[in-house]
Amino acid sequence: MHIHWFPGHMAKAQRMIREQLTLIDVVIELLDARIPQSSANPIIAELVGSKSKVVALNKADLAEPVHTTEWVNYFRDMGFATVTLDAASGKGTKELVIKVEQEAREKIAKLTAKGIKGRAVRAMILGIPNVGKSSLINRLLGTATAKTGDKPGVTRGQQWLKVGKNLELLDTPGVLWPRMDDQEVAFKLAVTGAIKDDIYDMEKVILHLLEILNHYYSDRLCERYKLTQKQLPADTNELLSLIGSKRGCLRSGGVVDFEKVRRIILTDFRSGKLGPITLDRLKN
Missing domain, CATH: 1.10.1580.10 (Conserved Hypothetical Protein Ylqf; Chain: A; domain 2)
Known part of the structure; x- marks a missing residue:
């Protein structure tokens, strides 16, 4: 199908992510439960490196439960804390917050030992466009603070958002990789809405x-x-x-x-x- 798409604002997003990662305790990588492998951006894995990460399979209501369970076990076997979500209804969001705080526990304990007490856990949400980042943030906040839409590339800016007393989220724009050599992956991104409909x-x-x-x-x-x-x-x-x-x-x-x-x-x-x-x- 020869689908290729990499808007300039996504290159800028990568630079922003690199600059802010030093401030982050835990990365939340949001994947589409219908395409957990195809929606896992290799650029994100490269950017995150060895930093603590929670894998969240969003839109789990649209995916077959038996296959979602297999993917959850797959990511957990790789050593990642993993949760399933339906950001639209809020199902799984409480478990996500718990997992993020658990992943940051060691980092917060070290800060406390140095005399830095009471700092909230700082997390960054990363994922490809239209995977549901803004919907998840709105659900966590209980308000429509982050702009949402059913088109990829709606979120362009960057903002810190407070979730309860113990968690701060840094929202970032969706990031696609610049080359999609695997056209089967490109197809899955297109059909699920990660790529704009007018370019394929x-x-x-x-x-x-x-x-x-x-x-x-x-x-x-x-x-x-x-x-x-x-x-x-x-x-x-x-x-x-x-x-x-x-x-x-x-x-x-x-x-x-x-x-x-x-x-x-x-x-x-x-x-x-x-x-x-x-x-x-x-x-x-």
């Missing part, structure tokens, strides 16, 4: 999504679009046309409006109307 080939992305859905989740396609298993064609172009007809996405003369049906399928996937779906799966 929507037709190819939706056809690939349908290919995956038809292979792993054909029952969901049938349920959502009123189809039977016998009706499901192997050819994704035919499947797209069939869904368009079923949903009434027709122009004059009965011609399928492919742009409209592609938008419907993408919206259904992102909103969870096709049910919980995991695109990154661990190999057994």
Whole structure:
């Protein structure tokens, strides 16, 4: 699909992160539970280095629980404190705060031994665009302080935010890596909304999504679009046309409006109307 995107403000974000990391006790890396591997930015791992980190799998309500459990165990086996979240509802946020404070306990104890008492834990939230950083901050604060949106790149600035008495959060813009050589990763970032919809080939992305859905989740396609298993064609172009007809996405003369049906399928996937779906799966 040849998806490449790296806005200038993201290069600036990297510089900001490097400058502020010396002030941080714990890094929270927010991942998309549907694509835990694809949403793990290697640049973030490089920036964070050996600093304490908590891995938070957000949008867990949109991912298959069995695969999410496998990913939680995977990250924990790697030595990272790991939690699952649904920032939109607040589920898992209390556990996240507890994990962050636990990870910083040794650092705070050393400060206390030096006579620095009562300092709050300082944490930085890092993640790719549109993974839910602002929604998580708003949920933690209980107010819509951080600007949110369903488009990548909404958060551009940097701000310290107080959460309770013992935690201070540094919000940062979403950071994508400058080269996406793995186009399967690029596809997953595109379809989950980490990359702006107007910079990639929507037709190819939706056809690939349908290919995956038809292979792993054909029952969901049938349920959502009123189809039977016998009706499901192997050819994704035919499947797209069939869904368009079923949903009434027709122009004059009965011609399928492919742009409209592609938008419907993408919206259904992102909103969870096709049910919980995991695109990154661990190999057994």
